[in-house]
Amino acid sequence: MTTEATAEATTEAPAAPREYSWRMPANWWTRNRHYFLYTVREFTALPLALWLLWLLVEIRRAGDGPARYAPHSSTAFVVFSVVVLAFALYHSYTFLTLAGTILHFKVLDRPVPARLIVLSQFAAWAAASVVVAFVLIWFAHE
Amino acid sequence: MPDKTITVRATRFDPERDREPRMQSYEVPFTDESMVVLDALNHVKSHIDGSLSYRWSCRMGICGSCGMMVNGTPKLTCNAFLRDYWPRPVVVQPLNNFPIIRDLVIDMDDFMHKLKSIKPWIIRKQELPLGAGEHRQSNEQIDDFRQFSECINCMLCYAACPVYGLNNEFLGPAATALARRYNLDSRDQGLKERLPVLGEAEGIWECSFVGECSVVCPKGVDPAKAIQQTKLDTTMRFVLPYGNRE
Amino acid sequence: MDFESYDVLVVGGGLAGIRAAIAAVEANPRVRVGMVSKVYPMRSHTVSAEGGAAAALGPGDSFETHAFDTIKGSDYLADQEVVEAFVREAPVEIIQMEHWGCPWSRNPDGTIAVRPFGGMTTWRTCFAADKTGFHMLHAVFQTSLKYPQITRHDEAFVTKLLVEDSRCVGVVALDIRSGRFDAITAKSVILATGGLGRVYAFTTNGNICTGDGMALAYRAGAGLKDMEMVQFHPTGLPFTGILITEAVRGEGGYLLNKDGERFLKRYVPNKMELGPRDIISRAMTTEFEEGRGFEGPHGKYMHLDVRHLGEKVIDRKLPFMRELGREFLGIDIVTDPIPVRPVQHYMMGGVDANISGETPILGLYAAGECANVGLNGGNRLGSNSLPECLVFGAAAGRAAAHYASSARPVTANPVDAMLWDEARRVEAEYLEKKGGDERIGPIREEMQREMDAGAGVFRTKEGLSRLVRNLGGLRERFEKVRIDDSSRTFNTEIIAALELDFMLEVASVIAFTALAREESRGAHARRDFPERDDEHFLKHTLAFHTNTLAPRLEYSDVHITTFKPQARSY
Ligand SMILES: Cc1cc2nc3c(=O)[nH]c(=O)nc-3n(C[C@H](O)[C@H](O)[C@H](O)COP(=O)(O)OP(=O)(O)OC[C@H]3O[C@@H](n4cnc5c(N)ncnc54)[C@H](O)[C@@H]3O)c2cc1C
Ligand code: SF4
Ligand code: FES
Numbered sequence: 001m002t003t004e005a006t007a008e009a010t011t012e013a014p015a016a017p018r019e020y021s022w023r024m025p026a027n028w029w030t031r032n033r034h035y036f037l038y039t040v041r042e043f044t045a046l047p048l049a050l051w052l053l054w055l056l057v058e059i060r061r062a063g064d065g066p067a068r069y070a071p072h073s074s075t076a077f078v079v080f081s082v083v084v085l086a087f088a089l090y091h092s093y094t095f096l097t098l099a100g101t102i103l104h105f106k107v108l109d110r111p112v113p114a115r116l117i118v119l120s121q122f123a124a125w126a127a128a129s130v131v132v133a134f135v136l137i138w139f140a141h142e
Numbered sequence: 143m144p145d146k147t148i149t150v151r152a153t154r155f156d157p158e159r160d161r162e163p164r165m166q167s168y169e170v171p172f173t174d175e176s177m178v179v180l181d182a183l184n185h186v187k188s189h190i191d192g193s194l195s196y197r198w199s200c201r202m203g204i205c206g207s208c209g210m211m212v213n214g215t216p217k218l219t220c221n222a223f224l225r226d227y228w229p230r231p232v233v234v235q236p237l238n239n240f241p242i243i244r245d246l247v248i249d250m251d252d253f254m255h256k257l258k259s260i261k262p263w264i265i266r267k268q269e270l271p272l273g274a275g276e277h278r279q280s281n282e283q284i285d286d287f288r289q290f291s292e293c294i295n296c297m298l299c300y301a302a303c304p305v306y307g308l309n310n311e312f313l314g315p316a317a318t319a320l321a322r323r324y325n326l327d328s329r330d331q332g333l334k335e336r337l338p339v340l341g342e343a344e345g346i347w348e349c350s351f352v353g354e355c356s357v358v359c360p361k362g363v364d365p366a367k368a369i370q371q372t373k374l375d376t377t378m379r380f381v382l383p384y385g386n387r388e
Numbered sequence: 389m390d391f392e393s394y395d396v397l398v399v400g401g402g403l404a405g406i407r408a409a410i411a412a413v414e415a416n417p418r419v420r421v422g423m424v425s426k427v428y429p430m431r432s433h434t435v436s437a438e439g440g441a442a443a444a445l446g447p448g449d450s451f452e453t454h455a456f457d458t459i460k461g462s463d464y465l466a467d468q469e470v471v472e473a474f475v476r477e478a479p480v481e482i483i484q485m486e487h488w489g490c491p492w493s494r495n496p497d498g499t500i501a502v503r504p505f506g507g508m509t510t511w512r513t514c515f516a517a518d519k520t521g522f523h524m525l526h527a528v529f530q531t532s533l534k535y536p537q538i539t540r541h542d543e544a545f546v547t548k549l550l551v552e553d554s555r556c557v558g559v560v561a562l563d564i565r566s567g568r569f570d571a572i573t574a575k576s577v578i579l580a581t582g583g584l585g586r587v588y589a590f591t592t593n594g595n596i597c598t599g600d601g602m603a604l605a606y607r608a609g610a611g612l613k614d615m616e617m618v619q620f621h622p623t624g625l626p627f628t629g630i631l632i633t634e635a636v637r638g639e640g641g642y643l644l645n646k647d648g649e650r651f652l653k654r655y656v657p658n659k660m661e662l663g664p665r666d667i668i669s670r671a672m673t674t675e676f677e678e679g680r681g682f683e684g685p686h687g688k689y690m691h692l693d694v695r696h697l698g699e700k701v702i703d704r705k706l707p708f709m710r711e712l713g714r715e716f717l718g719i720d721i722v723t724d725p726i727p728v729r730p731v732q733h734y735m736m737g738g739v740d741a742n743i744s745g746e747t748p749i750l751g752l753y754a755a756g757e758c759a760n761v762g763l764n765g766g767n768r769l770g771s772n773s774l775p776e777c778l779v780f781g782a783a784a785g786r787a788a789a790h791y792a793s794s795a796r797p798v799t800a801n802p803v804d805a806m807l808w809d810e811a812r813r814v815e816a817e818y819l820e821k822k823g824g825d826e827r828i829g830p831i832r833e834e835m836q837r838e839m840d841a842g843a844g845v846f847r848t849k850e851g852l853s854r855l856v857r858n859l860g861g862l863r864e865r866f867e868k869v870r871i872d873d874s875s876r877t878f879n880t881e882i883i884a885a886l887e888l889d890f891m892l893e894v895a896s897v898i899a900f901t902a903l904a905r906e907e908s909r910g911a912h913a914r915r916d917f918p919e920r921d922d923e924h925f926l927k928h929t930l931a932f933h934t935n936t937l938a939p940r941l942e943y944s945d946v947h948i949t950t951f952k953p954q955a956r957s958y
Binding site for chain 1: 155157162163214236238239240241242243249285304307308350351352353354357
Binding site: 156157158159174176187188189191192193195196197198199200201202203204205206207221243244245247250254257258261262263264269270272275276277278279280281284287288291292294295320324327329330 | 436496
């Protein structure tokens with residue numbers, strides 16, 4: 001190509017300038033509160049999954065008859081369960097807050113404010129929890 | 143009273159000379175409360191060291207060229223006031239997550255390609271002829287996409303996004319916001335053409351909602367919202383047999 | 389031979405340049421278009437335009453009134469057949485922008501809304517809130533991405549036009565990232581390089597507005613027309629020069645002096661805040677001189693007051709102004725008046741071009757702020773520039789595509805030699821020069837101060853003569869300039885040097901042409917010749933390059949068709 005040939009004759013410019021490739025430092029997630037909370041949230045998924053797995057095993061055993069059903073009741077497991085519950089709540093909280101961001105409705109041609117959406121989500125959550133608790137207790141009585 | 147000064151520490155990198163970036167300090171007179179970080183860089187370039195390279199133009203927060211890391215946070219330097227940092231030094235570095243061409247100048251070719259890939263133009267099945275006048279559109283319909291049309295392509299959101307930092311195949315915040323800007327425009331009918339790009343593995347699904355992009359955006363675009371809304375949209379289209387708008 | 393060659397090469401990625409590129413492709417889909425810009429196109433200074441774009445769209449408007457307002461605003465220095473063509477095309481272009489996605493603000497029935505603007509007798513300024521230029525530029529740039537025929541060269545700086553046998557055959561461009569010089573050849577070249585505000589210290593223009601295209605054409609032998617006509621906008625923020633759009637006054641804002649008085653009643657009683665920019669800027673300067681301005685750390689200023697408009701109107705129509713006030717001044721314009729003073733804003737003058745953008749050099753076209761097609765005369769009306777970029781950008785694009793389809797191809801031979809010479813010149817003058825002891829920054833700052841002092845709102849023979857002398861001195865100092873940066877990678881100091889070279893060139897042209905126009909017309913106000921002099925100066929100034937700083941001046945007639953010159957009062 002003419003232009004390039006000529007350019008080589010006139011200047012010593014490097015053909016393709018080298019760039020410095022940026023890499024994420026290993027401790028990137030400690031640098032900012034949001035990053036930190038985000039990383040924590042991602043990691044909490046692991047114990048949560050373990051706990052749920054355990055629950056599956058229990059349910060399966062319960063299916064074999066009440067005799068085989070022997071849930072853990074050590075203090076350690078109770079503490080673990082409480083911690084996992086906290087994690088689960090944290091996840092639910094993020095998820096429901098997000099709803100305000102994601103969902104957009106219009107009522108009478110006016111957008112519904114995000115805060116209202118979030119609030120209604122939490123209300124729905126509370127209601128659902130009450131229903132579930134009620135059903136569980138009901139069945140337990142049977 | 144001795145004249146007030148502020149220390150500016152800036153990244154220097156010349157690929158013809160340096161293996162990796164280094165920092166250099168300059169002492170800049172801080173003569174006016176309205177001075178911004180960009181004014182300090184301009185002082186360095188005009189009076190101390192002409193070889194410092196960076197981009198800027200409008201110095202009114204609208205051209206999007208002056209984004210840099212200021213004390214670790216992505217900022218428009220024409221809109222970052224020295225008074226907020228003084229008397230401590232202000233550290234200016236190129237935007238994170240991008241290759242560095244020189245000093246404070248990053249390579250944003252990647253974004254230019256991504257921008258083109260989401261087809262950021264009005265797509266219609268049938269072009270309206272010019273003689274037919276304008277499409278009718280209400281201010282409320284504009285409000286639906288206004289926020290996403292305010293993006294100045296400043297790249298601060300990409301610099302704040304750890305997902306993009308770990309995997310630059312990720313379409314990323316601004317490009318998704320702009321895709322959404324067109325998808326929500328009542329004049330546009332191109333949703334179907336854009337969805338494949340958005341729905342790709344490296345499209346929006348990479349996003350794990352850190353949310354920092356929306357925090358640093360200087361124009362209130364809220365790209366995180368655009369990404370989450372797009373996720374919902376793509377899912378709904380998958381789940382439900384009807385589309386939202388043709 | 390594999391030759392990097394286009395049919396049409398556009399220099400500039402602002403509104404005018406991109407519009408030209410698309411028009412060329414739409415005129416002939418087989419045309420190959422190149423677009424060179426020293427910044428990414430969406431950084432072009434069009435992005436900062438706030439107020440709006442004028443077009444006689446509405447039922448209550450007519451082409452005649454838009455034409456008359458423009459011509460009266462120009463102080464009768466506009467070429468009337470150009471104005472007439474412009475007002476007819478402007479609405480078509482506004483609709484075209486709408487089809488390309490520009491989010492124009494709307495009327496309740498969904499049609500494009502208009503707002504009042506200075507010097508316009510009726511509401512005809514279309515707007516996208518108060519970020520009109522931003523939305524237009526992004527819409528047209530993003531639309532341009534769909535044309536495979538357009539190839540971009542982003543961040544490439546044009547240093548010279550290639551002219552062979554008085555025909556323009558391309559440009560020499562410095563690729564900023566690699567430091568390599570390229571010859572980009574083309575059968576036709578369109579200059580759309582924007583304004584030159586950076587020759588002044590106090591300006592609304594961005595760092596890239598350095599008059600490059602004007603200097604390039606001037607050195608290549610084209611004429612520069614009416615370069616003494618520099619617009620000062622009445623309402624810039626002290627210190628930064630950031631513009632507070634005229635739309636603020638359009639929406640009903642008041643200009644108040646330090647006695648809280650709407651002083652414009654003494655200058656433009658019938659139009660008040662909606663008077664034309666040249667007259668309001670002079671009124672403010674006069675008030676300052678007579679001691680009725682506020683005094684602040686950055687000089688004298690007036691108040692621009694929108695408090696009576698209320699938060700709702702401000703947020704709907706002027707949200708960016710509120711943002712600017714909050715971000716850059718720490719005030720809320722809903723509750724505080726805005727400090728403002730006159731500021732350099734726009735260049736009416738530019739590369740001499742006709743209604744199709746053709747310059748006297750074969751194959752060379754010009755459009756947008758860098759061109760003077762005869763639309764703006766002595767004073768541009770606010771909101772006429774954005775549509776000018778569209779109308780004449782498109783016209784130049786079509787004309788260039790048409791010309792290219794029959795022009796003979798560019799040959800490699802002389803181009804090679806010209807590229808070699810140009811690359812050698814820049815290397816020798818900047819990169820390899822030893823022993824210079826002048827720096828770019830101080831020379832540029834002094835030029836800017838001199839221009840503010842000598843070629844500002846009011847001018848005199850003494851001031852302009854001093855300016856001419858001092859610019860000569862600065863040119864000598866520039867010959868001894870030293871560059872710190874020896875790298876070839878993204879060397880912004882070389883760019884700054886090349887820009888300063890161009891700016892010193894166009895600054896001299898402004899000074900000489902202003903000295904020669906011994907009358908007051910439009911934005912050119914001479915203290916020593918306060919009256920308009922139609923007998924001697926109802927003429928365009930044409931400046932041609934010579935071997936000295938002083939241009940050779942010629943004068944040409946203004947085209948008057950319908951509207952005979954009258955006294956200009958508002
Ligand atoms: C703050 C402000 C507000 C304004 N508001 C309004 C308004 O409300 N209404 C209105 O009608 N007008 C307004 N104007 C005026 C109007 O915006 C401009 O006149 C117009 O946008 C100029 O567009 P352009 O395409 O000619 O140039 P620009 O948009 O300035 O583009 C110039 C292009 O040329 C390129 N370039 C320059 N030199 C070189 C070189 N040497 N090599 C390669 N490329 C080069 C640049 O990279 C850039 O892409 C305003 C202007 C300002 C400054
Ligand atoms: S979304 Fe915001 S931060 Fe990201 S590029 Fe656009 S304006 Fe900048
Ligand atoms: S210089 Fe334009 S955004 Fe800062």
